[in-house]
Amino acid sequence: MADQARARAESIGVSIPTEATVDLSKRPHIGETIIQAILFICGVLSIFTTVGIVWVLFQQAWLFFGDPEVSVLEFFTTFRWVPEIGLFGVWPLVTATFMTSLIGMLVAIPFGLAAAIYLSEYASDRVRSVVKPLLEILAGVPTVVYGYFALGFITPLLRNIFGINTVNIYNMASAGIAMGILILPLIASLSEDALSAVPQSLRNASFGLGATRLETAIRVVLPAAASGLVAAFIIGISRAVGETMIVALAAGAGPNLTANPFDSAETITGHIARISGGDISYGSIQYTSIFALGLLLFVITLGLNILSRRLVARFREVYE
Amino acid sequence: MSAESINPEERSVGVLPEGPAVKQNIARRQLIGQIWRGIFFFAIVFGLVALLTLILDVVNDSFGLIATQSEVDEQEITGGRELEDLSQAELVAILNENLSRRVLTRLNREQPLEERDAANLVEVIETEVLKTELVAVFPLWESLTQRAAIEERVTERFPRAELSWKAWVNWDFITTPMSSVAFNAGVRTAILGTLWVTMLTALIAIPVGIFAAIYLEEYADHRVWYNKIIQTNINNLAGVPSIIYGMLGLAIFVRVLEPFTSGAFFGVSSGGGATLNGRTILSAAFTMALLILPVIIITGQEAIRAVPNSLRQGSYGLGATKWQTVWNIVLPQAFPSILTGIILAVSRAVGETAPLILVGASTFIVTDPNGPFSKFTVLPIQIYTWTQQPEQEFKIIAAAAIVVLLIVMLFLNATAVLLRNYFRSKRVSV
Structure with missing residues (x-):
């Protein structure tokens, strides 16, 4: 057999080494090692990004808090943010961020969760294959377009409903609603993943006991997917906190400590965008102040993301 | 528990309830079920109506x-x-x-x-x-x-x-540069800026992203501490708000690396579109590349993970080296899915605004960008600037610019779907 094969191979010009000449030991491949090194460097690059972000934020924030005009205590315990006269109390920006995110989540969580329940528990494959790409389009629309939509459509609508005198041209409610619509598909898609991960056997057991589809969804599937759902909501909140363009366009300019959603107020991100859009000189206190705000934003969103990841990991342990 | 120990009263519990009350109860529960089904469905309708309203609102403003x-x-x-x-x-x-x-x-x-x-x-x-x-x-x-x-x-x-x-939205609007009079303004400079930034971003981010994904899936031993850190780090980077990347870009690319990103290091002199400061297309592209890298890496990893192991083993069995296997077997198989991730990431870069405000896109500029060291503006920045103007006609041209932006993104996504289908049809079926 082997001789025949060798003869045939040689007849078409291929030489097969005889057993004596075959060296089976691993040969060093310099090319392979170089390639592996290049690939490794590309992987490590992401570490440099993080190091860069942390270094830049901390270094500039250090300069900011090192300035005799400000102190960490003033930053966290006073309630006015007017950089022009040296007042740096972060709370007006934080409350506005909180308010717009809250309104956004009030829209995104109920609608997103309901959409996810429909898609995972009721919809046929055909409906799902039509609806999911459409929701993805909604999520893919650039945020600046949502800002335009909030200012040009939602605000006039709110003013028609609640009266021109109650609703400011720039207001947190309008920005929050637009944000909710933006985040709805994200919540819907992450929640649907969590619901679909619940084993079918749990549903079947519930149906077997005579429960309706709704009872199964609410009392069996939802509790089983709870940590996954909460993780999805937290990702949504983190996204809302970091969202910039909608609030920069629709929520208004100028920090304002208010609990009225129809008032204008500036969020952390909106303030950073406005200040850096103008001409600020490098090294001025206004310049370093946006990095201190950036650090706060980074810590908040990172905390939320890590929390969410923990929840998802716990959820996976139970069902996979 | 043995059968004898059940007393008669307890046994009667097992009898199925009957009668009109039961039927009523079931009918009621099913009705509630139907109502809620309607409510859940309404949430989807709400989302779709929002999408439709958004598009109609933009179209409504850009014609008339x-x-x-x-x-x-x-x-x-x-x-x-x-x-x-x-x-x-x-x-x-x-x-x-x-x-x-x-x-x-x-x-x-x-x-x-x-x-x-x-x-x-x-x-x-x-x-x-x-x-x-x-x-x-x-x-x-x-x-x-x-x-x-x-x-x-x-x-x-x-x-x-x-x-x-x-x-x-008409040909003049697309081909005329910016103007301070809304009636004469166009988006030529912004479209060219968007093309420049996006192309450079893709050039930087795509190779690095795919290589990093290959490293993490094919080479990295995930029990080693530094590989664990790399993986966790990429997952966390994906959740960092885009404006933070803008701050990174401002501090590093615009300021620290100014001699490099302004082109002064390469002997680029002023004149034309050059600025001689770091607020250039190159800085914007580096910032955007860092922003979309995690997305490309994560989707790339998923795509590579989905390639069946039997293909790799077949390749090793034929004597191929690791890199030969990755390059000739794994990548072609994973390519359609990698491409989908890339296009998603790139269209995110096209629509992203916040980081470029920080990196310093110009709000008013009439000269075409002519290289990586030019100052620039992009479509989303133009939309942002025009929407901020109090005059009605600027809002209108902002809407027209949105139509252009959405068409560009639609075009990108359609290309992605076509390319994906083309490569999928060429792939070996396993």
């Missing part, structure tokens, strides 16, 4: 009636004929008649009137003689349904104004 008013009556200077019907010589005559010597000298210096074509002359007459001005704009829906009321209002307020239809 406009009222223009001229200082001089057109009929008066043309003798009752339409400007467009006049010959080139007649148009020149009109200009010579109606303009002062100084204006004529200036125009002739730009390009002698006799050498200009009719279309250009009509334009000159409109801006120099008639001084046509935009006095009112109306959205599409209002223009269609309340035409009579609009006409009445316009004739009342601007007696000499003329109503006409205008599609704000």
Whole structure:
């Protein structure tokens, strides 16, 4: 057999080494090692990004808090943010961020969760294959377009409903609603993943006991997917906190400590965008102040993301 | 528990309830189920209606009636004929008649009137003689349904104004640069800026992203501490708000690496579009590349993970090295899915605004970008700037720019789907 094969191979010009000449030991491949090194460097690059972000934020924030005009205590315990006269109390920006995110989540969580329940528990494959790409389009629309939509459509609508005198041209409610619509598909898609991960056997057991589809969804599937759902909501909140363009366009300019959603107020991100859009000189206190705000934003969103990841990991342990 | 120990009372619990009350109970539960099903479905309808409203709102603003008013009556200077019907010589005559010597000298210096074509002359007459001005704009829906009321209002307020239809998104809008007059403004500079930034971003981010994904899936031992850190780090980077990347870009690429990103290091001098500071296309592209890297890496990893192991083992069995296997077997198999991730990431870069505000996109710029070291603006920045203006006509051109942006993104995504299907059909089926 082997001789025949060798003869045939040689007849078409291929030489097969005889057993004596075959060296089976691993040969060093310099090319392979170089390639592996290049690939490794590309992987490590992401570490440099993080190091860069942390270094830049901390270094500039250090300069900011090192300035005799400000102190960490003033930053966290006073309630006015007017950089022009040296007042740096972060709370007006934080409350506005909180308010717009809250309104956004009030829209995104109920609608997103309901959409996810429909898609995972009721919809046929055909409906799902039509609806999911459409929701993805909604999520893919650039945020600046949502800002335009909030200012040009939602605000006039709110003013028609609640009266021109109650609703400011720039207001947190309008920005929050637009944000909710933006985040709805994200919540819907992450929640649907969590619901679909619940084993079918749990549903079947519930149906077997005579429960309706709704009872199964609410009392069996939802509790089983709870940590996954909460993780999805937290990702949504983190996204809302970091969202910039909608609030920069629709929520208004100028920090304002208010609990009225129809008032204008500036969020952390909106303030950073406005200040850096103008001409600020490098090294001025206004310049370093946006990095201190950036650090706060980074810590908040990172905390939320890590929390969410923990929840998802716990959820996976139970069902996979 | 043995059967004997069950007493008769307990056994009766096992009897199925019957009768009208039970049927009623079931009917009620099913009705509630139906109602909630409707409510859940409504949430989806809400999402789709929001999408539709958003698109209609933008379209509504970018087409419609406009009222223009001229200082001089057109009929008066043309003798009752339409400007467009006049010959080139007649148009020149009109200009010579109606303009002062100084204006004529200036125009002739730009390009002698006799050498200009009719279309250009009509334009000159409109801006120099008639001084046509935009006095009112109306959205599409209002223009269609309340035409009579609009006409009445316009004739009342601007007696000499003329109503006409205008599609704000048109070829002129795409090919003219920025202007401080909304009526004449276009998005040429912004489109070119978007193309430059996006192309450079893709050039930087795609190779690095794919290589990192290959490293993490094919080479990295995930039990080693530094590989664990790399993986966790990438997952966390994906959740960092885009504006933070903007701050990184501002501090590192715009300031620290200024000699490099401004082009001074490469001997680029001022003039043309060059700025000699770090607020250039290159800085923007580096910032955007860092922003979309985690997305490319994560989707790339998923794609590579989905390639069956049997293919790799087959390749090793034939004596291929690790890299040969990855390059010739794994990557071609994973390519369609990798491509989907890339396009998603790139279209995110096209629509992203916040980081570029920090990196310093120009808000008013009329010169075309001519290289990586030019100052620049992009479509989303243009939309942001125009939306901020208080005048109605700027909101309208913002809407028109949104239409252009959405078309660009639609085009990108459609290409992605086509390419993916093409590569999928060429792939070995396993």
